Amino acid sequence: VTDAYRGAGRPEAAYYLERAVDALAAKLEMDPAELRKLNYVKPEQFPFPTAVGMVMDSGQYEATLDRLLEMADIPGLREEQERALQQGRHLGIGLTTYVENCGLAPSAMFEGGFSWAGLGLPSAFNESAVVRANPDGSVTVVTGTGPTGQGHETTWAQIAADTLGVSFDKVEVRHGDTNDSPMGIGTFGSRSAAVGGPAVARASGRVQEKAAKIAAHLLEAAAEDMRFEDGKVFVAGSPEQSVSWEDVVAAAYQQYRLPEGVEAGLEDIAFFDPTNATWPYGAHLAVVEVDPETGNVDILRYLAVDDCGVVINPMIVEGQIQGGIVQGIGQAMFEEAVYDEQGSLLTASLADYLLPTASDVPSFEMDRTVTPTDSNPLGIKGIGEAGTIGSAQTIVAAVLDALRPMGVTTIDMPLRPKKVWQAIQDAKGGEG
């Protein structure tokens, strides 16, 4: 890999850790899944203080791995591998698991170290959101997070719409304009949903609280009995006593319709600083075929079971995992910064610095377990980098499994065909 990117630090850690665990499993002649299970932190041990001082939030590692094992049917795969080998085809099965650390918090941990400190501004890690009900009943969310394709426009709208009981398409999410946005740190380290998401929920909750007072006044009922659903505000237990969301919002902008002590307007701002970081995790499995004559690696199947706590939008979560896996496959198989003897970069364009495309990867078989975190009120962990963190070592483990009958015991990324072929030749030489 050329430099730190998606996952920065965690793919490297997971890669070496998992390769070491696989080497140990081979040495002990133990099932790699069983060895991992033996060493897992058990669900009842959370919150789990680590040796380096951080306290891990939650996890049911064994349940997640078991789900993957159930989907994969390893005994069946091993039979298939054996049958294939009898026909001269070299299949390999690689299974690895990962735990990563994201949604970094609390801010105090970074005092003087990160973010705006270099600009002479206070160092901070909290996120923020403004939620505003507009006079026509539409809702504007202005976020301090800076999405670049992660789908915050969708997920933040979902959070606000759920809290206010309005339809999703009534919510507009704005971001990226520093004249307009509340203070935020940005989108990196799989932190936006776990840190920015609760800020949106909190600001939406405050708007809902005020809207409940206004609706209660209009309905001559108690504010704590107000319920928000399907664009209506109604009295709990008697839905016929209702007022439309639009009417509540309209009243909010007409001081004469408001109860005593309530000021016109319906908007709020919230900041959120989690009490702790989050630890998403998962278990991945790849089935590959190696062509010993050319060194070519074909990924036949890729299975992933990930746990990122509570999921806001399943499609976005799956998309993040899939994109991450493809990127990890790129690391495992193609990406390499090659220099000549004069120090010129030979892989300076995407024509030579190879990246996988849709046609280079199989359809992914995916599932999830849901283990909420108590680091934030939504129970969300983070998923932006998990695919990359879980995948490179899975591919390498599968290729090594395929190469084992040929005497190859170790190989390093990237697994370009020439390197796989060379490893096979070297192992043959070793025998001779």
Add this chain to the structure above:
Amino acid sequence: MFPRSFEYVAPASLDEALAALADQPGAKVLAGGMSLIPLMKLRLFSPETVVDIGRIPGLDQIEDRGDHIAIGALVRHHQVAESALLAEHARALCQAASWTGDVQVRNRGTMCGSMAHADVAADQPAAALALGATMVARSAGGTREIAAGDFFVDALTSALQPDEILVEVKLPKGGGSSAYDKLGRRGGHSDYAVAGAAAKVARSNGSISDAAVALTGVGTKPSLAAGVMEALVGSDGSAEAVAAAAERATEGVTVLEDLYGSVEYKSHLAKVFVKRAILGALAAAS
């Protein structure tokens, strides 16, 4: 990057295009642009004038002309890949076209453009060589035919003159069955060939009566593997005979190391894909 500035002409007829090329010695032909535009953007090549032949009618046909098939200058890779006529008579070319670039490239790039560009690792030149193609070049001064074996001169260099357009590629019908196979840079058939081979073979009375085998990706140009052809003709076409013939894959070829393989590895791959192409062609015949 942006290309250097250039003049652009889009003639409405072949004669106008040929006149433009004759008038301006620094001009270059643009068809699909899948090779020319990247070269211009990298400033590896900066023509003074680009003559866009994309609007000239009648060049986008695959024609059955009885004893041969003619592929026009604007026939796209996907047309070649999906042509039933070519699948019957020039299967190796269909396979090569189907593994060229990606969907977008196959929808824009042209088969004749791939020939004229003469990339050392392109798929279709090897197929054209094995299939015994004839290149039809036209200039304002007239038309000439160039055998595929004389067409590929060196890396990115064909026998085309600056004032000529490759107006069509002619492929003989019959004469055996063919196949193409390669290892792509991104594995499988994905991307340019690290090494690839095309073969066309004919059998009669239980032995190989005719064979043409060509390599791509390993040397300075796509080339015929004369040693393999010599060993194959007259053999029984058994797996052993094919493997033995394939051992001669790189005879007379200067194999070059690149990012994707050492000389040793690419020489080995040349043998592997020569073998696979021949076996593929034989399998297609039966």
